[in-house]
Structure formats: structure tokens, C-alpha cells
Amino acid sequence: MNFEEALSLVTGKIADIRYPKQPARLYEPVAYLLAMKGKKIRPALTLLTCHLFKEDVHEAIPVALAWEIFHNFTLMHDDLMDNADIRRGQPSVHKKWNDNTAILSGDAMLILAYKQLARSSGAYLKKLLDLFSTTAAEICEGQECDMQFEERWDVREEEYMDMIRLKTSVLLGACMKSGAIVGDADSKDQDLLYDFGIHLGIAFQIQDDVLDVYGDASAFGKTIGGDIVCNKKTYLLIKALNEAEDKEKRELLRWMKVSDLPEKKIQAVTAIYDRLLVKDKARGQMEEYYWKAIRSLEEVNVSDDKKLVLQALAKELIHRQS
Amino acid sequence: MNFEEALSLVTGKIADIRYPKQPARLYEPVAYLLAMKGKKIRPALTLLTCHLFKEDVHEAIPVALAWEIFHNFTLMHDDLMDNADIRRGQPSVHKKWNDNTAILSGDAMLILAYKQLARSSGAYLKKLLDLFSTTAAEICEGQECDMQFEERWDVREEEYMDMIRLKTSVLLGACMKSGAIVGDADSKDQDLLYDFGIHLGIAFQIQDDVLDVYGDASAFGKTIGGDIVCNKKTYLLIKALNEAEDKEKRELLRWMKVSDLPEKKIQAVTAIYDRLLVKDKARGQMEEYYWKAIRSLEEVNVSDDKKLVLQALAKELIHRQS
Secondary structure, three states: OOHHHHHHHHHHHHHHOOOOOOOHHHHHHHHHHHHOOOOOHHHHHHHHHHHHHOOOOHHHHHHHHHHHHHHHHHHHHHHHHOOOOEEOOEEOHHHHOOHHHHHHHHHHHHHHHHHHHOOOOHHHHHHHHHHHHHHHHHHHHHHHHHHHHOOOOOOOHHHHHHHHHHHHHHHHHHHHHHHHHHOOOOHHHHHHHHHHHHHHHHHHHHHHHHHHHHOOHHHHOOOOOHHHHOOOOOHHHHHHHHHOOHHHHHHHHHHHOOOOOHHHHHHHHHHHHHHHOHHHHHHHHHHHHHHHHHHHHHHOOOOHHHHHHHHHHHHHHHHOOO | OOHHHHHHHHHHHHHHOOOOOOOHHHHHHHHHHHHOOOOOHHHHHHHHHHHHHOOOOHHHHHHHHHHHHHHHHHHHHHHHHOOOOEEOOEEOHHHHOOHHHHHHHHHHHHHHHHHHHOOOOHHHHHHHHHHHHHHHHHHHHHHHHHHHHOOOOOOOHHHHHHHHHHHHHHHHHHHHHHHHHHOOOOHHHHHHHHHHHHHHHHHHHHHHHHHHHHOOHHHHOOOOOHHHHOOOOOHHHHHHHHHOOHHHHHHHHHHHOOOOOHHHHHHHHHHHHHHHOHHHHHHHHHHHHHHHHHHHHHHOOOOHHHHHHHHHHHHHHHHOOO
């Protein structure tokens, strides 16, 4: 099973999900968000991980769908909390409908994720349920830290790394671990694949931060510098704030207060990043986590040829331009 | 086991729940809401129902706690959606903290409810999980209907009954059914106890609507007429709108537009209710559902003496003044 096959299986199964017809305003936003073009990388990772151990991955489908529905639930609530009005080029749910709809449909979506999960075979249910709830709670913790960072200018690099681990990486780790569980992998391999996901997730998020500033606008599909304009605490900004000398730090903090002049702000902050070499430092971190991921995968007790698809995927995620 | 014993067991177990310390702003609101004095009738019903079939109810504790945490999650999100700033005499979570905290802590609380549920014995887990998710989704549907009713003046009595069934009654039904499941009751008894909860829940909600207008202010603990002031679509209002002749209906709708003069509004609308005898009609409905509940309980295949506690509880709920 290659990545495209996993993706196409997942995409078909998501399209097959039937929601209750009534009340329409509760379930339409759920279908709206899930029908958007997204990477769908998380459920694909579950299937690919299961496939390391088992030819037939159909038992991993409920948990794979549960992760994708859960991930989209977090997008619905996070967009509302973060005032993000655009999601994948379309209006986000609280914008297309209203705040209350985003709250309540999000709640319904989290419940629907658990409903999918409960379709898993009884042999795995308890383990999957514990992994799911633990991961879901950690992701809420990560979002809470991220929101608190918005009010702080003294976030340390370790705090940032811990936040992205919770907000982004544990989901990738858990997607992979759940595939390993359904694949009847032993607990050592389950943990190694969880670690692969964690490391890859951290590298992925740092890459995201770098692309926002240094990406190719046409390939990235977003405006370059969006994070700078809204003072988002990214790896680059935190690294810059921590490494800048007094004068440069004051200049950076002065730009943070500028809310008109977005073009000039992006230019000036990028120039500071360039002077402080934070892009190279970010790439260094990213490489380090990429190699940690690769080493975890190497230790998994299956033949090397089976690992090629996950190795290739990791490489692609790290070298992506969008 | 009598009601007080069930309540005291539940109260102790809720007080024993330990939340993660960090991030404090995520978990403090959860602990804040659960520590408020509430009726805690739902988890008590789970234990009492289990006790119909089994002397030792300890296996029902995880699911009983899951219901109470879930119920409080709905309060956290509903208070935000309904702009209700006071909960049990104290500021509600979105007021004490802010909207984003109420959204995210609520999400964490729903996940914590599932975590409690997952502590149930494996023999019951799948059944309890399905019942829990189905019920939780129905309650979201009920809240959605309730919010839609706020924008409508043509709600029919059947629609109202269906809304309160979803928003209030299925939770009581499911609390009881889960106790029966853990009590190893056969499926007929499980369904009878579910029906008991449904009927009791409907009677309970109509009683709530009546008490808001006709209750004893000191015993009720809320301001009398609060529902009238904010035009809440209660059984009384819907019945009055449906039964009033043209002239009286116009008068009622005119008062609905009044937002100053709360005292006068309460007086005038209550007078219309009195003329239309909607209080008696509400009490009639309530009695009907009360007796439906009692008859469902009678059919349950356990000895009559065991049913006394639930019979007494039903009677008390219906005759309560607060």
C-alpha cells in the first residue's frame, strides 16, 4: 500500500459517512468542513502504519476516520477561538454560520469521532479509546498553551517545543500508534512508531513556521508573512526574541506593535530574522527531529522494504514547499 | 441503597477526581463547575438503577461520573451559547474567565467524561460507549432545536415535546439504562428503565417551566418569571401561543417585544396564562408523563420493594417547589 492508495481509501470512506439529516444546522457544518480539500495525512498515516504489520488494513479504518473527524473538530473550534475566518480558502464555520453553530457543531463532531472509534473491533477498543482520549486532552492543553503564548513575550524555546508537541505532534504519534495497535504490533514497536510521529510532527510544525516566511507564495497557497503580521509566536519569532541583543530585540518588539503597514512589517521582521540566522537554526532543529524520526522507524521490527513508504513520506513533508 | 446514600457516594467520588495541574486555565474551570452545589441527580439515578439488580454498585461508578461530567460540560457550553451569566448563584465559566476558556475547557470536559466512561469494566464498555455517544449527540440536537426556537413564534407543542425529550429526557433515560446495563438487567428491563427516565424527564422539564412562573420565589432560588422576561419558549408560552384567540395572541406577542418593564411584563403574561388555563394544562401533561414513568417502572422484573426508592424519587421531583 503506497501513500496514494491509503489516501484514496480514506477519502472514499470519508465521503461515505452519512450524517443525520436533522437538525440541518447542526450537521451541515460537519459535512462542510470534512468535504474541504485537506491533506488527510493523519488517517493515511494510521492505515500505512497498520500496513507495516498486516496486509489487510480494514480494521484500522474506524480509528483512521475518528482521527480525521477529531482533527477537523479542533479546526472548527480553534478557528473560532483564534478568529481565523478562512480555512482552506473558504469561510470557516463561525464565519459562514455563526459562533454558536461553530461551538455546537464542533461538540457534535467530537462525539461523532468517538462514534467512529467505537466501530473498532472489540479486541482493540479499550486501548484505542484510552489513546484517543489521552491524545485529545493533550491537544486541548496544547491549544491552551498556544493561546496563553499570545499574551506573552517571554516564551522560552523549550516551552514552544512542548506546546507544538501537544498541539500538533501527539496527534501524528497517536495516529501511527493506533495503526500499530490494530496491526497487532508489540508494544515496543507501537512506542517506536509513536515516537516517529512525534518527531515528524515537530519537524513538520517548524517547517510550517519557516514556510510562512520563506515559502514560495504560489506553492504555499497562503500569503507569505501572515504569522508576522498577526504576531504569531512561531519558532522563528521565539528564537529571534531569545537570541536578539538589546537593540535588535527592542526593534523587533517595536514592530510587534505595528498593525498597519503589513508589507513593511514583514520586510523589517524578515530582515531581523535574516540577521539573526533564525531560518538556519529552525532548519537545523527540523533536520534534527527528522533524523530522530528516521532512527525510530529504523528500529521497528519489520523488513526494510516495508518502511520505504513512511521514509519517503517523512522526506516529502520536510522538503515540501507548501 | 436510598437516594441519600447514592448521592453521598457520588458526591464523594466527584470530589476525589484529580485533574492535571497544568495548564491551570484549562482544568480550573472544570473543577470550578463540578464543585458547585448541584442536584447530582443523574449519577445518583445510575447507581440506584444498578442497585435494582445488584447489591454491589461499584462497577456503575465510572459511568455515573461520566454522566455528571458530561452534564456539566453541556452547562458550560450552553451558558456561553445562551448568554447565561449566572449558574447556581455563581458566575458561569465564560463570565468568570472568558469565551475561549469556556469553549476549550468544555471540550476538555467532554473528553474527561469519555475518560471516566473508559474506566468501566470491559464487559460493558462497548454498550455503554454506544449509549453515551448516541445520547450525547441527541442532546446537541436538542440544544440546536432550542436555539432555533428562539427565532420562531410558531413552535408547535409536538416540536417542543420533541426538543425537551432530546435536550433533557434522553440523558435521564440513558443514566438509568446504563445502570441497568451494568446491573446485567435483560434488554426488556433496560428499555423499561430508559422509558421511565424519558417520561420522568419530560414531566421534570414541564414542572421546571411551571415553577418559573408559579413557583415559590424563596424555595425556587431564582427570580420568578425569568423565562417570561427573556421570552423563553417554555411549555406555557407555546401552549398559550397555540391556544390564544386572535386578540389575546396579539396581546401576548406585543408583550414579547417589551424589554423594559420586567415586572409589568411578568404580571401581564401571567394573567394571560391564567385566563388560558395553561398552568392546568401543563400540570395535566406532567401528570400524564409521571404516570407513564410509574407504569414503565411497574413492569420492570424486580420485586416491588426495590422499586420504592425510584417511585419516591419520581414523586418528589414532580411535587418539588424548587
